[in-house]
Amino acid sequence: MNLPAHGSPTSPSVPGEDARTDELTGLPNRRALEEYLPPALAQAAQRQQVMALGILDLDDFKPVNDALGYENGNVLLAELTRRLKSNLGEENFLARLDGDEFAVVFNALVANDAPNQLRKRLERLHGAVTSPFVLPGSDKPATIGMTMGLALYPADGEKPRELLRKAGAALYQAKAHKHDRTEWWHWGPIPSNTPSIEPPFNPFGEHAFRSLEAVQNHLDRIGHDFFGFFYAELQKQATPSKILQCLTPDEWEKLIEKQANHLKNLISPQMTVESITAQATRLGQVHALVGVSGSWLTRAMSTYWAIFRHHLDTMSLMDRERHKIMRTVAARLLLDVEVQLDQIQKVMDQYNAHLSVPLLTHGRKKQSELDDLTSLPGILVCQVLRPNTQGSFSIERSSGALSSELMRILNTPGTQPLLDARVPAGQGLIACAWHTGQVQTSNAYGQDPRTQVWQQLLCPLGVRSAVALPIRGAQDIESVLVLMGGYPHQFAADWIQTFVTSLQNRWHQISVTYHTANRSPDTPNSSFYRKLLHSNGLKMFVQPVIDLHTGHLAKIEALARLVDPEGKVIPPDEFIPALRASDLTTLFLRGLEQCLELIQANRENGQEMHIALNLPPSTLLHPECALWIDENLRKHAVLPQQLTLELLEDQEFDIHEVDRAMKRLTRLGVQLAIDDLGSGYSSLQRFSDFPFDIIKIDRSILKSISSDPIKTLKLIRTMIQIGQDFERTVIVEGLENADIIEVVTLLGGRFGQGYALARPMPIKALKSWTCPVDFNLATQSTLRSYLGALAYYWRYLRFDPSTPQFPTQPPETCLLRSFLFRHPLENRMGIEHLDALTTPNVPEKRQEASDRFCRWLLERL
Numbered sequence: 085m086n087l088p089a090h091g092s093p094t095s096p097s098v099p100g101e102d103a104r105t106d107e108l109t110g111l112p113n114r115r116a117l118e119e120y121l122p123p124a125l126a127q128a129a130q131r132q133q134v135m136a137l138g139i140l141d142l143d144d145f146k147p148v149n150d151a152l153g154y155e156n157g158n159v160l161l162a163e164l165t166r167r168l169k170s171n172l173g174e175e176n177f178l179a180r181l182d183g184d185e186f187a188v189v190f191n192a193l194v195a196n197d198a199p200n201q202l203r204k205r206l207e208r209l210h211g212a213v214t215s216p217f218v219l220p221g222s223d224k225p226a227t228i229g230m231t232m233g234l235a236l237y238p239a240d241g242e243k244p245r246e247l248l249r250k251a252g253a254a255l256y257q258a259k260a261h262k263h264d265r266t267e268w269w270h271w272g273p274i275p276s277n278t279p280s281i282e283p284p285f286n287p288f289g290e291h292a293f294r295s296l297e298a299v300q301n302h303l304d305r306i307g308h309d310f311f312g313f314f315y316a317e318l319q320k321q322a323t324p325s326k327i328l329q330c331l332t333p334d335e336w337e338k339l340i341e342k343q344a345n346h347l348k349n350l351i352s353p354q355m356t357v358e359s360i361t362a363q364a365t366r367l368g369q370v371h372a373l374v375g376v377s378g379s380w381l382t383r384a385m386s387t388y389w390a391i392f393r394h395h396l397d398t399m400s401l402m403d404r405e406r407h408k409i410m411r412t413v414a415a416r417l418l419l420d421v422e423v424q425l426d427q428i429q430k431v432m433d434q435y436n437a438h439l440s441v442p443l444l445t446h447g448r449k450k451q452s453e454l455d456d457l458t459s460l461p462g463i464l465v466c467q468v469l470r471p472n473t474q475g476s477f478s479i480e481r482s483s484g485a486l487s488s489e490l491m492r493i494l495n496t497p498g499t500q501p502l503l504d505a506r507v508p509a510g511q512g513l514i515a516c517a518w519h520t521g522q523v524q525t526s527n528a529y530g531q532d533p534r535t536q537v538w539q540q541l542l543c544p545l546g547v548r549s550a551v552a553l554p555i556r557g558a559q560d561i562e563s564v565l566v567l568m569g570g571y572p573h574q575f576a577a578d579w580i581q582t583f584v585t586s587l588q589n590r591w592h593q594i595s596v597t598y599h600t601a602n603r604s605p606d607t608p609n610s611s612f613y614r615k616l617l618h619s620n621g622l623k624m625f626v627q628p629v630i631d632l633h634t635g636h637l638a639k640i641e642a643l644a645r646l647v648d649p650e651g652k653v654i655p656p657d658e659f660i661p662a663l664r665a666s667d668l669t670t671l672f673l674r675g676l677e678q679c680l681e682l683i684q685a686n687r688e689n690g691q692e693m694h695i696a697l698n699l700p701p702s703t704l705l706h707p708e709c710a711l712w713i714d715e716n717l718r719k720h721a722v723l724p725q726q727l728t729l730e731l732l733e734d735q736e737f738d739i740h741e742v743d744r745a746m747k748r749l750t751r752l753g754v755q756l757a758i759d760d761l762g763s764g765y766s767s768l769q770r771f772s773d774f775p776f777d778i779i780k781i782d783r784s785i786l787k788s789i790s791s792d793p794i795k796t797l798k799l800i801r802t803m804i805q806i807g808q809d810f811e812r813t814v815i816v817e818g819l820e821n822a823d824i825i826e827v828v829t830l831l832g833g834r835f836g837q838g839y840a841l842a843r844p845m846p847i848k849a850l851k852s853w854t855c856p857v858d859f860n861l862a863t864q865s866t867l868r869s870y871l872g873a874l875a876y877y878w879r880y881l882r883f884d885p886s887t888p889q890f891p892t893q894p895p896e897t898c899l900l901r902s903f904l905f906r907h908p909l910e911n912r913m914g915i916e917h918l919d920a921l922t923t924p925n926v927p928e929k930r931q932e933a934s935d936r937f938c939r940w941l942l943e944r945l
Contacts, residue, residue: 106180108158109165117179117187121244122811124177124189128237134193135237136202138269139251142184143229143262148219152226156219160226167212173205187251188232198236206232206269231258234271249425252382256421259386260414264407287415293353295408302395303351307344310391327374330528330549330572347388350416357419364420368427373462373569375577378425385421389414431461435583442739443593450594454483457567457587462574464546465490467566468555469501469514477501477514480563486545490568493541508537517552517564521788522795523584524552527573542568549574553588557595565591585802610662613654616646617667617674623647624678625844628853629696629815629837632829635859639694639728641837642679643844644671665702672703673712679727680720682847687721696728696757696778704731705741710748717752724753728778731758757815779807783818783838789827793871793945794938797878801831808832825857826872831879867903870944876900877941881921882934914940 104116112120121137128135142164149157161184168186172178177189188209193201216225233255235247258270286292331339349355349363371381392413396406438456450468457466465484469477477500482491493499502510505519512534513524526532529550530543549569554561565588569575575584626640646654663671679695686693703709717724729749746756757778781803789796800816807814816828819838828836842853867873876899901918904911917937921930 109162109180111165111186112177112179114179114181114187117177117181117189118244120177120179120189121247124191125237125242125244126811128191129242131192132195133191134195134198134239136190136193136198136234136271137237137247137251138188138190138232138234139181139248139255140186140188140230140232141255141259143231145184145228148226148228152219152222156222156226159219160217160228163217164212164228168209171208171211173208176205202234202236210268230268231255231262232269233258234269236271249378252379253418253422253425256382256386256389256418257414260389260410260418263410287412287419288355288357291408292412295405295412296351296353298405299351299396299399299409300353302399303348304344306388306392306395307347309395310347310388311340311344313387313391326527326576327376327573330531332530335572350420351413355416360416360419361423364423365427368424369431369461370571371424372428372431373571373580374573375580376428378428381424381428382421385417389417432579434460435580439583439586439590440739443590451481451483453591453594454481458484458487462569462571464568464570465566466568467491467494468563469494469566470563471503471518476503477518477564484568486547486568489545490542493538499537499541512537513550513552514564514566517554518561520795521554521556521561521792522798523554523588525575525584526550527576529568529572546570548572549576551575551584553584553591555588555591555595557592562595582802582806585799585806609658613646613659613662614664614667616648616654617659617663617671621646621648622671622674622678623653624675624682624847626682626695626847626850627837627844628842628850628855629835630841630855630857630859632825632834632836632859635855635857637855638835639696640850641696641730642675642698644675644698645844665700668700669703669706672697672700673716676713676716678847680716680722682850683722683726684720692726694726694728696730699729699731701731701742704745704749709745710752713749713754714752717754725755728755728757730778730780731756776812778813778815779803779810781814781816786816786818786820786824789824789871790945793874793942794878797827797831797875800828800833801879804832822857823869823871826868827875830872830875865899867899870941873900873903874938874941874945877937882938914944 104113104119105111106113124135127133145157145160148160165178165180168178168188172188175191177191179187181187190202190205210230213228213230216227218225233251233253235241235250235254237247240250241247254270254272258265258268261270328336346363346367350360393410396409399406438460441456454466454468457463463484465482465486467479467483467487467490468481470480471477477494479491479494484490494501498509500509501512501514503515503518504510505515509515513526516522516534517524524534526535527549529535529547530539535542535550547568548571551567551569553565553567555563555565567575575581623645625643625645627643628640629638630636631638644656644660646659648654660668675697679697683693683695699709713727713729716722717727731746749756755777757780758776781800785799785803786796804814804816813835814833816833816836817838819825819828819836819840821840824838825836825840841855841857845853867876881900901915904915904918908915914937917933917940920933921937
């Protein structure tokens with residue numbers, strides 16, 4: 085795998101590509117860096133090399149902007165980018181994160197000589213700022229410096245987020261010692277420039293106590309400057325501004341007061357390491373739940389440190405005393421940041437751990453699920469509600485500290501949730517989730533017009549946010565799961581939205597399991613099916629899996645069928661329930677034999693093939709399973725990576741036994757595939773812990789694309805993104821027509837199967853099969869259906885008041901506009917809505933235009 089230098093694209097431009105490129109410098113941006121790191125780390129691991137990630141921040145850049153203006157500042161950044169790229173070398177990677185902050189990835193460092201190699205590259209890179217910058221309209225050249233924090237793979241971590249966090253912490257250390265360091269960069273938790281002859285320094289000792297007393301009278305002024313600058317910057321950024329908008333005026337004042345006290349406490353002489361740790365632990369949990377990221381936290385402390393240093397320089401102090409104060413404050417700020425970052429990660433781990441608990445095993449019941457949910461940080465109450473015959477919602481189960489009080493409120497006439505959407509009590513999150521089948525979130529419960537009926541009762545109890553999840557059973561939506569949180573914006577962060585999606589799927593599995601738990605495997609034809617299986621009645625059918633970018637055959641899926649003496653084909657839904665564990669093992673082994681014979685025969689004809697086969701859980705756990713597979717692979721001279729085993733979920737087995745069995749298979753080298761995101765094997769925690777290769781999105785997900793297209797688009801995109809985030813191959817099943825293929829491709833899907841591509845066929849029919857769909861580049865660069873147009877709009881053009889206005893594009897470059905102009909008279913109204921949406925306007929009108937355009941597209945369907 086070759087990684088592009090400096091983020092140069094490896095494929096033709098696609099819609100949204102500019103979202104990965106910084107406009108000013110042309111460098112890859114933060115999103116591109118996040119996409120670059122996983123394959124770069126995988127390559128380093130494969131080659132057993134060291135990789136270094138550096139976060140680079142400019143020194144003394146702000147005075148250039150202040151004195152010479154932002155235009156000259158941009159000129160300087162553009163010239164600096166040219167110098168950095170020139171000095172960096174093609175084997176490395178450079179990205180601009182924000183403002184004057186860059187990221188550098190140093191690739192291909194030899195393990196036993198990595199420090200020397202890295203030092204040489206750093207010396208060469210620093211040459212970018214050794215010469216002054218000549219700027220237009222300025223008589224005096226500008227001079228700037230650089231500071232970099234480094235983290236090394238694998239020494240400092242093996243995941244992108246971990247390396248980014250440690251590189252950011254190292255940058256903070258380097259900034260804190262800007263005036264007394266020996267190098268312009270820093271790697272590791274301890275400042276590299278600490279003189280060895282200087283005695284150990286205790287930021288909570290007697291000397292620190294006396295030093296901090298000198299700055300106590302300045303803290304109010306320092307805090308005022310910090311809050312004025314930092315919150316003005318936050319208001320300009322999309323996600324932070326959304327968090328701040330969830331606060332009432334009273335909450336805003338309390339936030340400023342609490343943060344001011346927090347910063348004062350950090351620098352209070354009386355504070356101990358234990359008190360700062362306890363305070364930071366509480367704050368870290370709050371920040372995790374409201375959606376404050378580690379990068380914002382680090383930036384806040386860096387900003388406060390810079391403002392503190394500025395004020396410190398104006399104080400009448402001896403240099404030695406100023407140095408002690410700097411060391412004390414830097415150490416305390418760093419402790420606060422590190423504890424908060426650790427706590428943020430712990431909260432996320434607690435949520436993900438809930439998803440890894442096996443479902444309904446060892447007597448586990450629905451109530452246990454709710455009790456575990458309410459034990460998570462920030463969750464006040466969880467409830468499951470169902471509609472009743474009186475047209476209202478009844479509470480089926482409830483858990484949490486507010487459970488009794490909430491049950492009383494929701495069972496009282498006037499505040500009981502109703503099904504009738506014409507009345508206020510029928511317009512809340514619960515009713516809306518039931519009617520739409522979509523997750524409903526309230527980020528500011530006390531300000532949400534949908535929750536007015538309940539605000540005066542629930543807000544005094546501490547409810548600040550809520551989410552309602554429609555839970556689908558075997559056929560349709562059966563209930564609504566409600567979670568109420570004690571913090572604003574609690575269910576809006578990316579990580580918790582992923583959790584909510586997985587939780588919804590987990591409860592779907594719970595509902596289905598409850599309905600099917602008592603189903604008997606014995607049917608009137610059970611004996612006949614078993615006899616047929618054991619008398620060579622098994623005939624494997626195959627269905628191709630296609631690369632949706634090229635139309636090439638990626639692999640085939642083997643599907644079991646029984647054929648009776650009269651030639652009737654019996655589908656698995658009929659005979660699988662009749663089979664016992666021993667029968668399922670026979671089914672698997674005979675199916676494996678037919679699959680490997682197919683691969684062997686195709687090789688003899690000059691064609692290599694990959695094939696996927698279902699592996700029943702009972703067979704997986706057989707102690708001889710891995711041996712059987714290995715013997716068959718050797719017998720037919722088939723490479724292990726040509727075989728994919730799809731693991732069929734079953735909650736009756738101990739998860740640890742399943743893990744051990746799967747590890748035996750991974751040692752063989754075969755690929756493992758799973759489906760049904762969010763339950764059993766496929767919980768997010770197990771994605772990160774176990775090396776599955778393939779995720780399959782079940783065809784049932786696409787069943788609602790006609791009746792509820794928006795919900796289906798969101799679900800498909802979420803599941804594809806989850807798979808991509810975990811660096812897994814994603815295969816979408818159920819591609820029944822060209823419109824659905826177009827939608828899946830637009831939403832990022834790469835591989836698919838379904839009737840539009842090929843129906844299940846006997847093995848012999850595969851030889852004459854050809855893909856009926858045209859996948860050439862010309863067709864991929866145009867929209868072909870209104871459903872595809874809706875998917876394109878939803879992913880790229882839907883209104884978001886926190887993002888910049890997207891530019892109007894001519895028909896030849898905008899896929900959606902080109903599609904509408906093919907039939908301008910028929911699409912006249914849609915063209916008018918699109919023009920209104922892409923014309924600069926006030927946000928309220930843009931929202932209206934976006935809603936009208938969406939409704940118009942839905943009407944076309």
